Amino acid sequence: MVGLKLLKRSYTFIIFFFLYAPIAVLIVFSFNDSKSRGNWAGFTTKWYSQLFHDQQILKSLYYTIAIALISSVFATVIGTAAAIGIHNMKRLMRKVVMNLTYLPVVNADIVTGISLMLLFIFIRIKLGFLSLLLAHITFNLPYVILSVLPKLRQLDRNVYEAALDLGATPLYAYFKVILPELMPGVITGLLLAFTLSLDDFVISFFTTGSGVTNLSITIYSMARRGINPQINALSTIMFVTVLVLLILVNYRMSRDARVTRDRKEKNKNAQDYLLQKA
């Protein structure tokens, strides 16, 4: 039925339009020669040039990216190790730990933010870069664990044992056999952690100080006065950067996908052969 097909396609289009229309407006108005969204006063690139002189915004950008990168890497390493540990726990212990892990996910950000702030004050860590980093690693951890754990459940234990049988040390087996299997979950966890970290306002606001600030805090602080179009310019640059990166990554991934598919075929054949022999 032609009608149904058209409906299906336009439905998808409407969803994407709904998601991207605000970003399109944002980009268009980054070239508006007026601070207001209400009228178009002419084309200009002054917000872009002003952006590169604005110390506060550049400082926020630097800290945002630095914190996002460092905290997501740390959270991924710790989270993956944690996931493996949790996976190997006894039932009761695992339930307890998983419930604790869920807490920051389920809790309102403000509760996490204020409690972390009070903790840092109590143990006398001055609020600044370190406290902000620790806070970000903390709230990122559960998401990494939740991304890696399903992959662990899908893991075939036999492959690990086969590697040990073939003479690998546990560490070597981990890096060469287990980790590649977990990789999709680990990467998902890493990207999730990175995105959450970039985005965060409430927890960051309460756990930072000493002039360390991120983009979310800077932008929210402008709420009373109205958002400076330099933010539009910055957002446009970030959006285009991420878009280009994603296109590149996607291109590489589709090229590698074929290679991986072939490799998996070979692995499966090897497993079947070993099982037959056993």
Place this chain on the structure above:
Amino acid sequence: MTGCSSANARPTITVYNWGDYIDESVLQDFEKKYDIKVVYDTYATNEDMYVKLKSGGGDYDVVIPSDYMIKRMITENMLQKLNTANIPNLSYIEKRFRGLPYDPGDEYSVPYMWGTVGIIYNKKMVSDTVDSWKILWNKKYSKQILMQDSQRDCIGITLKMLGYSMNTRKTEELDAAKKALIEQKPLVLAYVVDEVKDKMIAGEAALAVVWSGDGIYMERENPDLQYVIPKEGTNEWVDAMVIPSTSKHQKEAEMFINYMCEPDIAFKNADYIGYASPHSEVMKMLDPKLVNDRSAYPTEDDLKNSEFFEYLGDYVKVYDKMWTEIKAE
């Protein structure tokens, strides 16, 4: 942060202010002139700043809160008394901004920016004279009215319209205000925050309640718009510089406050921010068109019925309940 400056270390002060509320070049100028490093942080609301300071999470030397929050901080012993000998430029602050209700002795604060709350209307869409809050209840402008999504601003102006104080604790008065706001609800297009500026500039509504600073900005962007202070009076607000009691750099903080009151520095800030300045010299240096614009710089006569918001303390729970009931109706 260790104690005050030693012989070789450059002292550092941390300034906590609203976002986009300073001309940033003045910070670099201050650093160069006095060889004191300035660390600058921003916050979005008075309440966020209060939580940080109260729990000991902020080591700030200069903070710029609003009037009612300053009153609260004085009551809770969170502020230091200023040594006015270190702030000679205080003399530039206009007399009408001395001895304000929230800091009657001028012991804790130095005014930074000030303004009012008023009605902005589109001259092409409103045919009646706009000089009273009552126009926001005029059925002719149904669904063309924007109200502030702010508890004290909405309740405050309603109380003013009815002839009461915007800090009242009398139940009959508050009930009357509640009834009026619920009656008004069908006429209101939306309860907005800073979207009001873009909406009015784009001509999406005829009337809105806004702050004077935003009003000046909107008049500039759309000449059809006009800001007025209704005759019943309104809220007058002041943001002022204070020094928290936890600050370990009182002298440097006072130097900073004094520096911010230098005529050319105060002018830079007023020019960038676009709000009204309480500084006598700044008023001389600004564009006379702006200073004579009674939207930006209302006279004392314009403000004779106006009040400052008082900090309500625990009584704010009554206002909270009222606002919840109004919004939920």
